[in-house]
Amino acid sequence: MPTYRVTSILNALSNSREGYTLSELTRKTGILTGTISPILKTLLEEGFLEMSPAGNRYKIGMQAYYTGLAFSKGSTTLELVRKEMEKLSKECNETCQLGILREGEVFYLLKVEGNESIRVVSEVGGSLPAYATALGKAILSKYGVCELQALYPDGLKALTANTLTDMEELYSQIEAIKNSGFSYEEGESGEHTSCIGTAICQNGEVIAGLSVVFPVFRKSEEKSQTIRQALIKCKNNIEKILMNHSLI
DSSP states (O other): OHHHHHHHHHHHHHTOSSOBOHHHHHHHHOOOHHHHHHHHHHHHHTTSEEEOTTSSOEEEOHHHHHHHHHHHHHOHHHHHHHHHHHHHHHHHTSEEEEEEEETTEEEEEEEEOOSOSSOOOOOTTOEEEGGGSHHHHHHHTTOOHHHHHHHOTTOOOOSSTTOOOOHHHHHHHHHHHHHHSOEEEESSSSTTEEEEEEEEEETTEEEEEEEEEEEGGGOOHHHHHHHHHHHHHHHHHHHHHTTTSOOO
16 A cells, blocks of 8 residues: 555656646545655655645656666667657758657657757656647547547646647648648647657557657758658658557
């Protein structure tokens, strides 16, 4: 039971970029304040959690990040997938990312950076609202209208002036993704970011997303076509790997 409480806390916080207050954590985990407080104290001391600058919110700490890196390095499947992503990054000369969906947000599992001197910075272990990223929209393509509304009961919140905030428009884009196989972002998670993504499937089910991200000023139709062709090749190779392996 004590171990379950620890994992409940870490799982809850892993899905939040802003972190949670003590009262929010008790509601999320169902653990009483008197029980959760000493657990939080220990996790803070060991570096698995940290406090926000204001001192009122708990967030995932660096030790949890280091533990995740150890898992990534030790996972045969992720290493096989990373090798395919390295080919993708080299072909496009841009950063590529792979992520999964957690409670409406993209959780980034892998990243391979391009060699351009100016490139988009992303973070393994970080998360963003799925509707604001090409990678996330690719994963959301498996959902219908009612499922999307259930996933975002409070609506779509803007990260930039370009972020999609209309649920009907999101569903319209998702229908286009189903037809074309590609998803797009234009300055929605970052004002100067462009991104093209596609879904990764296992046994016919969408389980992850793969994307290539680059600065807006490098965008051109020729480059977009190169990225789409490279994405499909990488997607097919990754899905072959997943025929015999589990991603996570």
